[in-house]
Amino acid sequence: xxxxTTAGFGFNEARDIQHAHTHPVLDRVLHVVHAHWHxxxxxxxxxxxxxxxxxxEEHLDGEAMRHVYGLITKFDVRKIVFQSYSDIADTLARDxxxxxxxxxxxxxxxxxxxxxxxxxxxxxxxxxxxxxxxLGVFKxxxxxxxxxxxxxPEYWPETIINYMPNIGLEFDGMMFDxxxxxxxxxxxxxxxxxxxILAACNTEGIERIYTVNWPxxxxxxxxxxxxxxxxxxxxxxLLTTLGSVSxxxxxxxxxxxxxxxxxxxxxxxPALTGPLGLAEFASHELTRVCEVPHLDNPALISQYLKRxxxxxxxxxxxxxxxxxxxxxxxxxxxxxxxxxxxxx
Amino acid sequence: xxxxxxxxxxxxxRVPKPHRKRENSQDVLAxxxxxxxxxxxxxxxxxxxxxxxxxxxxxxxxxxxxxxPEFKRFLAQTGRAITPLTPLFDVGYYLQRIPKSLxxxxxxxxxxxxxxxxxxxxxxxxxxAEYVASVLRGDMSAAxxxxxxxxxxxxxxxxxxxxxxxLFEPEIWTASSGYTGPxxxxxxxxxxxxxxxxxxxxxxxTRLYAQCRPNVRHGTINPLLMYLQDCEAGIIEDVNPMxxxxxxxxxxxxxxxxxxxxxxxxxxxxxFEPNPFASSELGLDVLTLSTFDLxxxxxxxxxxxxxxxxxxx
Numbered sequence: 001x002x003x004x005t006t007a008g009f010g011f012n013e014a015r016d017i018q019h020a021h022t023h024p025v026l027d028r029v030l031h032v033v034h035a036h037w038h039x040x041x042x043x044x045x046x047x048x049x050x051x052x053x054x055x056x057e058e059h060l061d062g063e064a065m066r067h068v069y070g071l072i073t074k075f076d077v078r079k080i081v082f083q084s085y086s087d088i089a090d091t092l093a094r095d096x097x098x099x100x101x102x103x104x105x106x107x108x109x110x111x112x113x114x115x116x117x118x119x120x121x122x123x124x125x126x127x128x129x130x131x132x133x134x135l136g137v138f139k140x141x142x143x144x145x146x147x148x149x150x151x152x153p154e155y156w157p158e159t160i161i162n163y164m165p166n167i168g169l170e171f172d173g174m175m176f177d178x179x180x181x182x183x184x185x186x187x188x189x190x191x192x193x194x195x196x197i198l199a200a201c202n203t204e205g206i207e208r209i210y211t212v213n214w215p216x217x218x219x220x221x222x223x224x225x226x227x228x229x230x231x232x233x234x235x236x237x238l239l240t241t242l243g244s245v246s247x248x249x250x251x252x253x254x255x256x257x258x259x260x261x262x263x264x265x266x267x268x269x270p271a272l273t274g275p276l277g278l279a280e281f282a283s284h285e286l287t288r289v290c291e292v293p294h295l296d297n298p299a300l301i302s303q304y305l306k307r308x309x310x311x312x313x314x315x316x317x318x319x320x321x322x323x324x325x326x327x328x329x330x331x332x333x334x335x336x337x338x339x340x341x342x343x344x
Numbered sequence: 345x346x347x348x349x350x351x352x353x354x355x356x357x358r359v360p361k362p363h364r365k366r367e368n369s370q371d372v373l374a375x376x377x378x379x380x381x382x383x384x385x386x387x388x389x390x391x392x393x394x395x396x397x398x399x400x401x402x403x404x405x406x407x408x409x410x411x412x413p414e415f416k417r418f419l420a421q422t423g424r425a426i427t428p429l430t431p432l433f434d435v436g437y438y439l440q441r442i443p444k445s446l447x448x449x450x451x452x453x454x455x456x457x458x459x460x461x462x463x464x465x466x467x468x469x470x471x472x473a474e475y476v477a478s479v480l481r482g483d484m485s486a487a488x489x490x491x492x493x494x495x496x497x498x499x500x501x502x503x504x505x506x507x508x509x510x511l512f513e514p515e516i517w518t519a520s521s522g523y524t525g526p527x528x529x530x531x532x533x534x535x536x537x538x539x540x541x542x543x544x545x546x547x548x549x550t551r552l553y554a555q556c557r558p559n560v561r562h563g564t565i566n567p568l569l570m571y572l573q574d575c576e577a578g579i580i581e582d583v584n585p586m587x588x589x590x591x592x593x594x595x596x597x598x599x600x601x602x603x604x605x606x607x608x609x610x611x612x613x614x615x616f617e618p619n620p621f622a623s624s625e626l627g628l629d630v631l632t633l634s635t636f637d638l639x640x641x642x643x644x645x646x647x648x649x650x651x652x653x654x655x656x657x
Contacts, residue, residue: 009621010621010624010625011621011625012625063588063591063619063620063621064621066582066588066591066619067588067619067620067621069552069555069585070552070582070584070585070586070588070619071585072585073549073551073552073585073648074549074585074586074648074649075649076648076649099555103551
């Protein structure tokens with residue numbers, strides 16, 4: 001492979017474009033995303049456009065900076081969207097504005113919720129974004145979290161809708177295990193791993209529970225014999241696992257628009273989450289059956305899980321149609337919002 | 345250069361011929377006289393072809409041109425004010441490379457026809473003899489007949505057009521400028537003063553060049569000539585988005601003034617990487633780089649998808 005002058009720097013890597021949507025205008029938008037922030041990277045990978053990967057800790061060296069401007073020129077980029085923010089992104093954005101001037105418009109889309117502010121880094125980044133916005137570096141700043149303008153008033157009032165993966169025929173007609181569920185969440189307070197595992201363990205008919213993290217010490221309270229640790233998965237491995245189970249459990253305490261759910265939906269697998277507060281989908285039937293209102297209630301989550309698994313067994317066509325309709329709506333809204341944000 | 349010119353064209357340059365030991369042979373003198381006469385006759389004929397192309401009358405018989413008083417007047421002109429003359433012959437550029445004291449005394453066209461092959465002095469920055477030779481004959485090393493290559497270019501006024509330089513593509517220029525006139529499109533490219541919104545190469549980005557040379561933004565300066573002038577002056581600027589000129593020059597320890605032209609003509613063929621990220625982006629490993637002919641792959645990689653003309657808005 002070629003010499004990398006800056007670790008974490010790259011362009012249009014396979015996993016960032018192979019499941020992206022396409023659009024004649026949005027395909028020319030450059031998304032700048034941090035290579036090691038996997039959730040944001042997954043969300044960005046589904047959007048149409050070019051994908052520039054940058055590191056979040058190490059600044060870009062001269063050759064990498066030169067390459068960025070080469071790519072902007074080669075692909076005639078006029079709109080650049082920073083997906084999330086870092087000190088490196090701030091330096092790059094300011095340099096871009098200085099060098100490219102009015103030829104190119106810059107935007108930021110953040111993927112953070114106020115629940116994450118215990119990490120002060122997030123607030124510092126929002127402050128940097130706000131400063132840059134007032135200096136004219138950014139034309140608009142927006143969020144995938146609804147009503148973020150109540151936290152930072154400069155934010156664009158509309159919510160950016162994440163795209164789900166554009167899955168092709170490679171997963172068409174994939175068989176799934178009706179007695180297996182997948183819990184692809186971290187073991188942190190916010191991600192609510194224990195509650196999800198307990199809910200799965202207590203659900204009738206579930207024989208295999210795949211988890212990426214082990215709920216340590218939970219064996220003192222529950223029978224974990226059906227639990228199988230599969231570790232973190234990325235790319236096709238993750239999609240294959242998501243497509244091979246009857247349902248996905250990701251009922252976390254605070255989220256924006258979790259990509260795990262969208263990846264599962266793209267494969268036709270239902271995925272439970274907590275309430276996401278997206279008004280655009282509030283009345284959709286899939287939201288009603290997949291968003292669990294009480295997050296620390298394993299019995300309620302179990303009830304939702306049982307209902308969705310039963311539906312998938314009893315009337316698979318109805319569930320498939322519901323998911324397909326949701327996916328279509330999401331793809332349409334995602335496209336509309338990006339076009340609005342970017343004035344295209 | 346002065347001695348070469350002086351030795352080979354004492355009459356035109358009005359420089360006394362250096363004293364040489366004669367061979368005391370009437371035959372040798374006669375033969376030398378005949379040879380000089382032949383050379384001058386061939387050069388005059390070439391000058392007539394340049395004149396004929398300059399007046400846009402390629403349908404005229406060359407003997408008719410040779411006998412015409414207009415051509416004789418043309419040959420009698422000296423210094424910079426030579427008319428009529430094709431834009432492909434840049435008198436100012438040509439004379440700059442002739443010793444100053446001789447500039448007002450010579451007819452640049454005739455001088456080029458007499459000495460171009462020996463001195464290698466091109467009549468314009470845009471004339472890359474090796475490239476034209478490679479296009480016409482498929483052999484770069486055959487660029488010893490500069491004059492006939494140049495005349496072939498001048499007389500090529502119908503598609504498929506010959507380009508004088510790897511960084512100028514006639515089809516792209518005619519498509520973006522709409523030129524349909526009687527000259528080779530390269531002549532129109534050199535004559536125009538309006539480059540706004542026009543493209544002339546899939547490898548040369550005026551947009552990128554404007555980041556370090558803001559004066560080309562206005563579209564009144566020929567960006568390619570300016571770039572070539574920069575190269576002659578030893579200034580290396582990036583004009584191709586994917587070719588990192590300094591990286592390329594330093595990594596492969598190359599001694600040349602124009603990295604982009606060098607890459608197109610040689611570097612890509614050797615499998616040289618245009619930037620530190622190219623192999624990674626193209627999915628190439630060391631074995632592939634050293635095994636396969638990747639010229640076309642690399643040339644495609646450094647070419648632009650054809651939107652450059654929309655830049656100047």
